[in-house]
């Protein structure tokens with residue numbers, strides 16, 4: 298990987314640094330010490346000196362000795378001092394708490410990389426602390442190796458900052474949020490927490506949501522931050538914060554619809570998972586099936602179901618263009634029954650056993666051959682309400698059966714199984730209603746990679762939505778008739794995610810018989 302990337306080395310354009318300093322002067326006034334912790338070519342030290350001249354002291358710290366040398370040469374005439382210093386072992390308490398300087402301003406632009414971008418074992422630009430190393434080992438094992446260097450740096454700097462000081466740093470918007478969340482969860486709010494969006498594409502040629510993060514060193518009870526759409530105090534958008542022990546993206550909207558935060562009697566499920574779309578998914582062509590390898594094959598209809606993908610649901614399409622081979626009715630079912638009931642299907646699976654047996658996810662280990670996940674009675678519900686988890690839109694879609702056959706959704710989608718059209722249309726109407734949409738949007742951040750998660754969906758109380766929109770009677774009627782419906786899991790509040798599903802007791806072979814499946 299390039300040294301530039303490893304060290305998050307993207308120098309701030311002078312115009313942007315000057316704009317930031319002008320805004321910080323409005324927010325904080327005159328500092329007596331300006332510290333740029335990862336100073337690079339000293340864009341912020343230059344801009345600060347341009348603004349405040351000799352009225353304050355300027356210090357820069359930087360790991361790269363060429364930058365230290367060149368910046369020192371350029372700025373030493375202004376009294377700016379640059380020290381070669383690795384951020385991680387530095388004593389920031391000592392640097393930021395000097396006897397004669399209480400109005401310290403920490404200003405700059407830390408590296409924006411995460412350790413996964415660096416390649417966790419490849420880069421050495423990381424803190425060396427024992428507790429960090431342990432975390433790293435654990436996260437590496439669990440695949441959560443996403444340590445954000447800027448987040449770590451900002452937390453250390455704020456911890457070291459005196460009450461009368463302030464920090465103003467360019468970073469990913471997500472990083473600013475994570476830093477605030479850290480303090481909101483542990484110590485409290487930071488006075489004057491503000492997030493000013495910047496155009497990272499124009500300034501750094503990177504496609505990421507970025508901002509100027511500003512806060513003072515003073516702790517407050519108030520756990521909120523204001524978002525601005527630009528580096529301008531007149532561009533206030535909204536406030537996000539920590540409410541009832543959770544991060545919410547829009548405090549005002551959340552407070553207005555807080556009563557909708559309560560969980561639902563309907564359980565959200567994940568769609569079907571097989572990790573082999575080339576083999577398990579097909580288009581129909583002249584009565585035959587064509588898989589993702591362009592092979593035209595013959596299969597019995599018994600195990601073939603219509604399939605909606607994320608791209609269908611994301612574009613409000615409820616007419617399947619594909620079909621999927623469904624080898625089980627419940628997680629853990631014995632699949633060898635297929636051999637007797639549908640010999641062509643079995644032969645097809647055996648012919649592709651190389652691909653299917655080599656699926657990487659550990660969830661397939663010690664399971665019957667050709668197993669799937671995200672499968673249960675709910676998958677075979679005649680009607681569904683579903684949403685794609687890949688789009689940044691809370692668009693819920695009614696999924697009707699196709700030619701009497703239940704339609705599956707893929708594992709990037711979430712669904713509620715419904716016993717009939719009436720129920721599906723009611724739930725979909727509630728989910729797409731204004732109050733439900735406002736509440737859901739008040740929880741999520743648009744710059745998150747995948748804002749729509751089961752955790753978010755399961756928080757919405759469909760009962761309270763129904764109350765607000767005057768459809769409680771209809772919902773109660775549906776729920777009362779639910780007990781004798783097909784889905785015994787529907788009554789539960791908890792959501793079943795396929796990986797978390799306990800390995801179910803194998804069903805008797807007779808229960809797997811497609812004859813029974815046809816009775817849906």
Ligand SMILES: C[S@@+](CC[C@H](N)C(=O)[O-])C[C@H]1O[C@@H](n2cnc3c(N)ncnc32)[C@H](O)[C@@H]1O
Nearest residue numbers: 304307308309335336337340360383384406408
């Ligand atoms: C995003 S650049 C910003 C530079 C400068 N502050 C600016 O705004 O133009 C990040 C800087 O952090 C420096 N850096 C990276 N890792 C560092 C570390 N461990 N200690 C100190 N500086 C580091 C890089 O060399 C680079 O100059």
